[in-house]
Amino acid sequence: MAKILDGKEVGKALKERVKESAEQYREKGVTPKLVVLRVGEEKSSVAYENAAKKVMESVSIDSDSVTLSEDSTTEDVIEAIEKLNKDDSVHGVIMMQPLPEQISRSEVSEKLDPRKDVDALNPVNMGKLVEGNEEAMAPSTPAAVMEILKYYDYDLEGVEATVIGSSPVVGKPMSIMLLNAGATVANTHGKTKDNRLHTMKSDIIVSATGALHLVDDSYIPEGATVIDVGYGYKDGKPTGDVNYDVVESIAGAITPVPGGVGSVTTAVLASQVVKAVGLLTGK
Ligand SMILES: Nc1nc(=O)c2c([nH]1)NC[C@@H]1CN(c3ccc(C(=O)N[C@@H](CCC(=O)O)C(=O)O)cc3)C=[N+]21
Structure with missing residues (x-):
């Protein structure tokens, strides 16, 4: 039985900090x-x-x-x-x-x-991310994954990670953030021969493909952490990249859909708005 990484709880904690900061700016006009x-x-x-x-x-x-x-x-x-x-x-x-x-x-x-x-679409911000500059704006979805790992006290140094999916908004910046945090990262994509060659030796697997239920028990080594960034609909219900029901019994920790990464993304976006206020006003 995997530990559930509760995005709602992570989002709530972040929103409390953001609200405090937004209110302080309001007091300053x-x-x-x-x-x-x-x-x-x-x-x-x-x-x-x-x-x-x-x-x-x-x-x-x-x-x-x-x-x-x-x-x-x-x-x-x-x-x-x-x-x-x-x-x-x-x-x-x-x-x-x-x-x-x-x-x-x-x-x-x-x-x-x-x-x-605030969602780091400008290549200037993506370039700063590659440099490891933490003052820069970051794309909210991969930043939400990092927020979840931070909340649950993951030390990423020396960790083996696989990111499945290499989109410019999620997969690629996700790999760079994990790399910046000290992980060794494989980034697989549509031309990868077999994702499992990478995922089966990983401590952390992040899936961001949008292919519903792509990741099943054959992808996951015992005890690994599985982060599901996918968000689509199956039979009218929100569904991720990970077949939760079969992976949950093998994984050490897992994010659900809904209530996982998606619930932290909007909170991260809010945190970047207050960060932008700081950059623009110097207050
Ligand atoms: N520049 C840009 N950045 C994006 O990050 C981006 C985008 N464009 N275009 C559209 C997609 C879609 N997407 C969603 C995120 C959260 C919910 C969502 O419903 N979130 C719920 C929680 C969902 C859950 O519990 O998992 C909430 O925050 O209340 C929906 C959709 C972001 N995207």
């Missing part, structure tokens, strides 16, 4: 504010926007939305970003991914002020 920039109506982005706004409200951070139509151009998005860069009442901007395909992700994300870039 600064109202922390996040803007969610969304292009089109992609389902998981709308879900995240709603979840994020609810969390911001609970920690005394204001939030607002800028929603552009599905047929917007790269120039339209850049124009919206530049307006937000100039607006001193806005401290954090998260641009929802994925963008409609006519929009160049790299051209628009480069325009966002790195200090307001």
